[in-house]
Each structure stands twice: as structure tokens, then as C-alpha cells.
Amino acid sequence: MRVGRLGRSAALACALLGWAVGARAGPFNIKALVLYTAAAEKLANDKLTGAANEFKSCPEFKGGAKDACVKQRAAITPIRWAIATAFAGVKLVFQTSGLGGDDGADFSHYAVPFKVDDSIYQERNIDTCALAKVAASNQNFQRWRAHAHASLVVVFVAVPANEPVIGCSAEVPRSIEQNLAEERANAYVVVNVLDSYKTGQWALAHEVGHVFGAGHTVGPDQGGVSPAAAYTDLNNKFATVMAHIRKGFTRIPEFSHSGKCNTSYKNGIYRGFECGSEEFDNRDVVLHNIPLVAQYGGSLSDGP
Secondary structure, X not given: OOOOOOOHHHHHHHHHOEOOOOOOOOOEEEEEEEEEOHHHXXXXXXXOHHHHHHHHOOOOOOHHHHHHHHHHHOOOXXXXXXXXXXXXXXXXXHHHOOOOOOOXXXXXXXXXXXXXXXXXXXXXXXXXXXXXXXXHHOHHHHHHHHHOOOOEEEEEEOOOOOXXXXXXXXXXXXXXXXXXXXXOOOOEEEEEOOOOOOOOOOHHHHHHHHHOOOOOOEEOOOOEOOOOOOOEEOOOOEEOOOOOOOOOOEEOOOOOOOOEOOOOOOOOOOOOOEXXXXXOOHHHHHHHHXXXXXXXXXXXXXXX
């Protein structure tokens, strides 16, 4: 399988189309180079135009503030709205988990169109994990990431509306330090463009969690390794963001950790429940790896 080439003009656009999502004062800015396929843009136009238009109408403002907001948001397209809401979900997970302060992470991204070779992309038969692995092994991807000074690459693809919201990171993390030393940095994520904080799936946040070393539920069949494991509450039927979700359970926007859940999701009904333990503590490993992930970007100084 082969990944199509990104044109020089598109690569240069990485530096020109910076579209930050909520800047803050925290010292660790995680920059993402976001690529989206033509099929993803079409699916966003087909399915998300209404939601994007509602956002552009600025319902949270009134009077002059509303007029100014509408003018500011006028150029936002459905694909850009989809990308922004997915990253809003990432930011929410980090903030809810207490990882949004001075020791935490903030996220910004550059979004550019991406052409994928038809031989590896079929709208109804795409292997997102295979595409993520191709990205991780592709020198062009690594150069583009370095050129944009980005910590990770996220590719938004189209998955039919009747399919689950899915995503995949390049590999289950082994050693962040080893990945960093190899300039490979497990920092390649593929996610469905229909993901957003409104879906309740938190697909991008889940995959980004893998980049920071967070695993799934404990057990070899689940791909998780204690203590970097997610947490599932069988009695209250909810799970933290890195867990493989079960039917009838709610996935909350929070990393597992020792202590009570902080989330206000679903009107706060999960706030105060146990959110993990010393053995189920995604938050601790993510906190440890934030400075390392912030260093991603590689030593390749030449652009594509």
C-alpha cells in the first residue's frame, strides 16, 4: 500500500493555515498537523453542514457580540468545524482529567487537504489501522510533521454514517522515550471525520491518549497494560475514555485516575464515582509523557 504525495504548496500551507483551538498559558503546546481526505470533506458537507451552520450562527451570544461572532465564524466549513469539535473533545478530556494547567497540555492544529492513493482508500472498506501504520513508516509524513513543527499527524477519513465512529493510532505504545529517540514517536492517528464531542465516542481523544502512552482495559485481549490502563465501572455502567466501550455503557471524557471522577458529562451524573485506582491510572502516564510528546517533530529540517 502506498500513501499519495502531498504537494509542496499544501505543505507550505501548514505554516499559513494555522487554526489554533483555544490557546492557553500552559507550557506544553501539542501541535497537530491535520490532513483530511476529499471523501472526508464530502462526508462532512453531507452530514455536518447543519451542525456547522448552527455553530456559525453563534447562538450563545446576543446583540453586537453575536454580530461580531457571526462575522468571525463565517468562513468555517463543515470539515473545519468537524476537526475543531474533535479537538475540543481532546481538550475537554485533558481539562476534565486535570491535565490542562501549567503542567498539562494545550492543543493547536494546522489543517490541510490530503490526497490518498485510491489503492489504499475505499470509502466503505478502509482499514484505519493499516493507514495509520503506513503513515508511521512513511518518510514524507515524518518530513511534513517536522516541517510544521508538529507533535503528531492526524488524518481524518470518511466512514459511512451507519458504521461506528472509529479511529486508530499507529501502534500500541511501547516506550515513549524509545519512540522519541527513533524519531518515530507513535504520533500518527487516523480518525473518522464524523467524530466530535457531540457523538459521545471521543474517538480522537481516545487515539491521542495512545500517543501519550495510555492503554485500554487491563488484559492481553484488550491491549492494555497496568498501570496505564483505563477503568470500567460495571455497577454504574460507565467507562473512562481509553476503555473499550461495552454495549449499554457510557464513555466519559476523562482519563482513569486514582480518585473521584470530575466529569460534568451527562449533567454530571458520573461526578463523584470512583474513576480508577493505582492500577487503573491513564492520567499518571499521560502526565509523565506530556513533556516528551511536546518534543515530537523530529530533527528533519527539510520540508517536502
